Amino acid sequence: MARPRDPEKRRAILEAAIAEIAEVGLGAATAKIAKRAELAEGTLFTYFSTKDELLNELYAELKNELYALINRSFPHKASLEQRAWHVWSCSLGWSIEHPAHRKVSVQLNLSDAVTAETRERTVEARGAVDTLFAEMDERESLRGMPKGFGAATMSAMQEATMDFAARSPRQRKMLVERGFRLYWRAVR
Amino acid sequence: MARPRDPEKRRAILEAAIAEIAEVGLGAATAKIAKRAELAEGTLFTYFSTKDELLNELYAELKNELYALINRSFPHKASLEQRAWHVWSCSLGWSIEHPAHRKVSVQLNLSDAVTAETRERTVEARGAVDTLFAEMDERESLRGMPKGFGAATMSAMQEATMDFAARSPRQRKMLVERGFRLYWRAVR
Amino acid sequence: MARPRDPEKRRAILEAAIAEIAEVGLGAATAKIAKRAELAEGTLFTYFSTKDELLNELYAELKNELYALINRSFPHKASLEQRAWHVWSCSLGWSIEHPAHRKVSVQLNLSDAVTAETRERTVEARGAVDTLFAEMDERESLRGMPKGFGAATMSAMQEATMDFAARSPRQRKMLVERGFRLYWRAVR
Amino acid sequence: MARPRDPEKRRAILEAAIAEIAEVGLGAATAKIAKRAELAEGTLFTYFSTKDELLNELYAELKNELYALINRSFPHKASLEQRAWHVWSCSLGWSIEHPAHRKVSVQLNLSDAVTAETRERTVEARGAVDTLFAEMDERESLRGMPKGFGAATMSAMQEATMDFAARSPRQRKMLVERGFRLYWRAVR
DNA sequence: GATGAATGAGGTTTCATTCAT
DNA sequence: TATGAATGAAACCTCATTCAT
Numbered sequence: 001m002a003r004p005r006d007p008e009k010r011r012a013i014l015e016a017a018i019a020e021i022a023e024v025g026l027g028a029a030t031a032k033i034a035k036r037a038e039l040a041e042g043t044l045f046t047y048f049s050t051k052d053e054l055l056n057e058l059y060a061e062l063k064n065e066l067y068a069l070i071n072r073s074f075p076h077k078a079s080l081e082q083r084a085w086h087v088w089s090c091s092l093g094w095s096i097e098h099p100a101h102r103k104v105s106v107q108l109n110l111s112d113a114v115t116a117e118t119r120e121r122t123v124e125a126r127g128a129v130d131t132l133f134a135e136m137d138e139r140e141s142l143r144g145m146p147k148g149f150g151a152a153t154m155s156a157m158q159e160a161t162m163d164f165a166a167r168s169p170r171q172r173k174m175l176v177e178r179g180f181r182l183y184w185r186a187v188r
Numbered sequence: 189m190a191r192p193r194d195p196e197k198r199r200a201i202l203e204a205a206i207a208e209i210a211e212v213g214l215g216a217a218t219a220k221i222a223k224r225a226e227l228a229e230g231t232l233f234t235y236f237s238t239k240d241e242l243l244n245e246l247y248a249e250l251k252n253e254l255y256a257l258i259n260r261s262f263p264h265k266a267s268l269e270q271r272a273w274h275v276w277s278c279s280l281g282w283s284i285e286h287p288a289h290r291k292v293s294v295q296l297n298l299s300d301a302v303t304a305e306t307r308e309r310t311v312e313a314r315g316a317v318d319t320l321f322a323e324m325d326e327r328e329s330l331r332g333m334p335k336g337f338g339a340a341t342m343s344a345m346q347e348a349t350m351d352f353a354a355r356s357p358r359q360r361k362m363l364v365e366r367g368f369r370l371y372w373r374a375v376r
Numbered sequence: 377m378a379r380p381r382d383p384e385k386r387r388a389i390l391e392a393a394i395a396e397i398a399e400v401g402l403g404a405a406t407a408k409i410a411k412r413a414e415l416a417e418g419t420l421f422t423y424f425s426t427k428d429e430l431l432n433e434l435y436a437e438l439k440n441e442l443y444a445l446i447n448r449s450f451p452h453k454a455s456l457e458q459r460a461w462h463v464w465s466c467s468l469g470w471s472i473e474h475p476a477h478r479k480v481s482v483q484l485n486l487s488d489a490v491t492a493e494t495r496e497r498t499v500e501a502r503g504a505v506d507t508l509f510a511e512m513d514e515r516e517s518l519r520g521m522p523k524g525f526g527a528a529t530m531s532a533m534q535e536a537t538m539d540f541a542a543r544s545p546r547q548r549k550m551l552v553e554r555g556f557r558l559y560w561r562a563v564r
Numbered sequence: 565m566a567r568p569r570d571p572e573k574r575r576a577i578l579e580a581a582i583a584e585i586a587e588v589g590l591g592a593a594t595a596k597i598a599k600r601a602e603l604a605e606g607t608l609f610t611y612f613s614t615k616d617e618l619l620n621e622l623y624a625e626l627k628n629e630l631y632a633l634i635n636r637s638f639p640h641k642a643s644l645e646q647r648a649w650h651v652w653s654c655s656l657g658w659s660i661e662h663p664a665h666r667k668v669s670v671q672l673n674l675s676d677a678v679t680a681e682t683r684e685r686t687v688e689a690r691g692a693v694d695t696l697f698a699e700m701d702e703r704e705s706l707r708g709m710p711k712g713f714g715a716a717t718m719s720a721m722q723e724a725t726m727d728f729a730a731r732s733p734r735q736r737k738m739l740v741e742r743g744f745r746l747y748w749r750a751v752r
Numbered sequence: 753g754a755t756g757a758a759t760g761a762g763g764t765t766t767c768a769t770t771c772a773t
Numbered sequence: 774t775a776t777g778a779a780t781g782a783a784a785c786c787t788c789a790t791t792c793a794t
Contacts, residue, residue, distance in 0.1 A: 029788060040755040145366055146352050156344035164334050178333060186374035190776035191772055228780045416776040521742055522728050532720035540710050554709060562750035566755035567793055604759045
């Protein structure tokens, strides 16, 4: 049970879950997910004891994936704006390159299946992003607001930007840049 | 003539659907919804021939509810900022007063069950809000961006603000105001 | 209840039932039948207290319709073969002209919803047909067989003939005649 | 490998379906069929993905059962009459021994649930019966009639014969023989 | 460990019939 | 008498999960 040792199968299940959920929503059948991963129905349950557990792991995986991407090339010494831009552009780049991942991520964010505990668990992976937003929360524009407001704002504006970027591939670059300009005007 | 269809029952079903969906998501069982509305299982289907139809009507109802509220006291002659503030504060006020309505609205926004046709149908109800955002899209900060970007940005930032307001009832007023300030700095 | 006095509505329901059952089978919904008769759902039940009763009445109606047709122009004094031909050609003519009636009749013949009592009740309407078949059962070819065997044989062979006639409208006349020749060779 | 699909369970479902349909018609509930086969409701659907598929398979099964019986002891070298008699007596024997099978077969013959494709599929199983009827269609009595008319006639007359045989077990042998004599007089 | 058949609760929808209007 | 809304028992089918192989 616990954590059997074929990581490729585990990955295959997670990928299949992403593809399936992107297509039909969180109601995706475990049997379909397993088949898409080219595994038997039952096998899924040796890797994730419950559908809810799969969903929680998936949530964590997606968050980690994104944060890993951001942290890999994080310009620790750059200006606040440049660091904010890094986070913004990495996030949107990821969303654009992996639309299914993003779609599932949005659904999981809203789902009650993902526990508070899981959500907290992913906080640890944020690394440099955390210090960035801590710094931002100190700026005049956000002073006095609850912790995390700056991050939530960025996330919200990314959502909005993504919706348009998804519809107009040609204008992506422009939208990402202008979107950031708007964001930066708000919190600068 | 037989007993006419009872608008109160229709409402009761919609209210029950809101409550139920807020609790368990769009997977809410029609049987549970009917029971919550104190009606027999089958009765639901004389008012909405399909669960999908119920969901679509619910979407329209919620949108109309909000837009009606906004339009009722719309300050047509006020400055752009004041009108934007009106929309912002009405929307957040509504979300705060009817958290279940908002929760369901968010879920429906993302659901494939709500058809493009339904979404277009609600556009008509927007009234003064439309002209406001058309005007905003002309401003320097948004010029060149796709139509609707300003509205999407407001909506996104409201989401973010709401998440915090929901958690800290005490700070609501402050959050709503400061949230708007941030928004306005971005698009002004 | 019993037998209310708008015979046109009664007829309308029976006709609608024929059309509906021909299309979707005996599972046809009473509500659909009523609507097709341009009546309200409930009205059907003031004319037929039960769906089963409707089915039984329909069975009787269809049988009577056919027997009335046969008896209307029955050549009482003609030869046995000529009288048999009359029955054969009337029956097939009716089936060809009213394919839905025939289709429903076949279904009702097999259905348990039609009671033995109803089946017996229609025997009375047979009139001249009965004496014809009684006479036929006396012939050498059928002597010793149970009563009604000649009639059943004709009915069966009509079914077979009809199936082909329905598929090849052009050959109808020929099929009806040759079919009868086959039948007559068997029982003559 | 997991437990393989169990052919006995498949059979059990088909048998249960026959029994149930013979009792209540094609409207027989899948749940009742499953219970009668001593299986869980859901299990039925691992063997037949749909009620319609079950019905189609059942149709094929019944046809094959009968044709297998006929072909097993088919007197290929006998005279036309003797071969016709073989088909006639095997068919009626089967109907008499398995009245439920026959009842269901008749219902399925008329049902729209059985697709044209399924019907064609069973043609292949007919084997020697096909050549017999092809030969018969060439005889003077049937010449010029559509292909299959001889077979349809036999089938129709068997139906008639069966109805009487079912009611008078004592006279079965006589009815089967005399029935064939009538048939043979017709098509000879 | 991997497989997929087995399970039965639960989901949506249909429908004959009743009954307030 | 006519109407059609109300009812709730089925009906068919799906699905997470278990367990024999």
